[in-house]
Amino acid sequence: MKTETNYIKKHIGKKLFVVGAVAVLISSVGCEKFLEVDEPQNQISQSMVFKDKKLAYAALSDVYSNLRSNTLLNGGLAGVGTLMGCYTDELTSVSNQPVDFRSFYELGVQPNTPTVNTLWVNSYKQIYAVNSIIEGVLRSVAYLDESTMLQILGEAYFIRGLLHFYMVELYGDIPYVSTTDYNINQSVSRMSVSEVYLRIEEDLRKAETMLTDTYPSANRTHINRSGLRLSLARLYLYQNKWSEARNYASLVIQNPAYSVEQDLSKTFLKDSKSAVWQFMPVDAGINTLEGQYYTFLTLPPANVVLSQSLLNSFEAGDQRKVQWTKKLSNSQVSYSHAYKYKQYNKTSTTSLEYSVVLRIEEAYLILAESENELGNTGSALIAVNKLRTRAGLTALSGLSQQQLRTAILDERRHELFTEYGHRFFDLKRKGLLDNTLSPLKPAWQNFRKLLPLPERELFANPKLNPQNEGY
Numbered sequence: 001m002k003t004e005t006n007y008i009k010k011h012i013g014k015k016l017f018v019v020g021a022v023a024v025l026i027s028s029v030g031c032e033k034f035l036e037v038d039e040p041q042n043q044i045s046q047s048m049v050f051k052d053k054k055l056a057y058a059a060l061s062d063v064y065s066n067l068r069s070n071t072l073l074n075g076g077l078a079g080v081g082t083l084m085g086c087y088t089d090e091l092t093s094v095s096n097q098p099v100d101f102r103s104f105y106e107l108g109v110q111p112n113t114p115t116v117n118t119l120w121v122n123s124y125k126q127i128y129a130v131n132s133i134i135e136g137v138l139r140s141v142a143y144l145d146e147s148t149m150l151q152i153l154g155e156a157y158f159i160r161g162l163l164h165f166y167m168v169e170l171y172g173d174i175p176y177v178s179t180t181d182y183n184i185n186q187s188v189s190r191m192s193v194s195e196v197y198l199r200i201e202e203d204l205r206k207a208e209t210m211l212t213d214t215y216p217s218a219n220r221t222h223i224n225r226s227g228l229r230l231s232l233a234r235l236y237l238y239q240n241k242w243s244e245a246r247n248y249a250s251l252v253i254q255n256p257a258y259s260v261e262q263d264l265s266k267t268f269l270k271d272s273k274s275a276v277w278q279f280m281p282v283d284a285g286i287n288t289l290e291g292q293y294y295t296f297l298t299l300p301p302a303n304v305v306l307s308q309s310l311l312n313s314f315e316a317g318d319q320r321k322v323q324w325t326k327k328l329s330n331s332q333v334s335y336s337h338a339y340k341y342k343q344y345n346k347t348s349t350t351s352l353e354y355s356v357v358l359r360i361e362e363a364y365l366i367l368a369e370s371e372n373e374l375g376n377t378g379s380a381l382i383a384v385n386k387l388r389t390r391a392g393l394t395a396l397s398g399l400s401q402q403q404l405r406t407a408i409l410d411e412r413r414h415e416l417f418t419e420y421g422h423r424f425f426d427l428k429r430k431g432l433l434d435n436t437l438s439p440l441k442p443a444w445q446n447f448r449k450l451l452p453l454p455e456r457e458l459f460a461n462p463k464l465n466p467q468n469e470g471y
Helices: 002-009 021-029 051-072 080-087 100-104 114-138 146-171 195-206 225-238 242-253 287-294 308-313 319-324 360-373 377-390 400-415 422-429 432-437 453-459
Strands: 091-093 275-279 302-305 324-331 334-338 353-360
Touching: 021 225, 051 114, 051 146, 051 275, 080 091, 080 100, 080 114, 080 287, 080 302, 091 100, 100 114, 100 432, 114 146, 114 453, 146 195, 146 225, 146 308, 225 242, 225 353, 225 360, 242 360, 275 360, 287 319, 287 334, 308 400, 319 400, 334 353, 353 360, 360 377, 377 400, 400 422, 422 432
Parallel strands: none
Antiparallel strands: 091 302, 275 353, 302 334, 324 334
């Protein structure tokens, strides 16, 4: 603990300025166009100090609320679950309206597509907010105890790393923003993907020294060390760092606080044993955004349905298809929707489901893939069969390394569908986007493995050029 204390104290600023309504002020500074912000006249970000821990936690809670509702992690139509599900082979758009998820489905995304800009701007607004929190906490040694400072800093570093992770996977080379300094941010340049990965790792490893496995809030709605380690395991997996991915996934699996729910209907309940980190609905009794937007009760559906490609890919008897999808039919048409979240309308004063961002099943899939790549086929089979047998399928055996690669990718597809863009990211990192999507989407071209940078941001800051290839 002494090391963490020294880390904090050496970053303490000399100027103290007590700010009252911190969460509101942070939100107001995060302007509409992050990389084109006007210099704050009151210089809040340069002198913020949290007078007590309630103010600091209020600012952090504001960030979590925005992650759930206003960033690419939201479970509605503007989140990566829907957008990249439409972009690949998970979801089919059935809307005739000129909405953005339709352009993702039709592969018509362009630099001036509004959602491309929204994903970028809202992510960097929250990155700005966590940078404000980090800088404020590091100036608040006179007011905050050590454990509070470590907890808040650990969560903030995690969120900063996580948002940059999703951004680099969507856009490729991006700025890694780690300050609120206007003079730096107005002309920030892009970093290579490898440089961004390194910065993410630094933030997550730093946070690992600060967090514990104890949750600072009820119902696992704030990140803890296990959630951070699962994110590190994913980061290493995406870089083919198999030993590191295996080790971090194993640490999460070994934590007795988590276990795979054998009853699939319980996986997405707020008290699920498999949940590692989840978002609380905006109000008590309100359903999740996933439950609201994926579910339809009448035909024709208004927004998106599960693709036939996904539905046809399930093995016979896979209970994930039985429990996590639902079909509606009439005399003319038949459509299926994701049914992981079953609470469509407010049914009580207490929300029954929370939006699960990280869960233990992903750790088993990471363990299976990394063990297989390390040549440990037996260990990989044990991990992947943990999920298969719980889904009512026979255990795999006698597979070659390549056969098991394919099987694990299939398991990821059937376990994680419509969850935060996993399918797109998996196909992208495996180099399978072309072979998978070309037969399904005639408009597919390889350059679409990255989204375009927002046109408005390139105009505001020419240092973000060049535009991604093909746009």
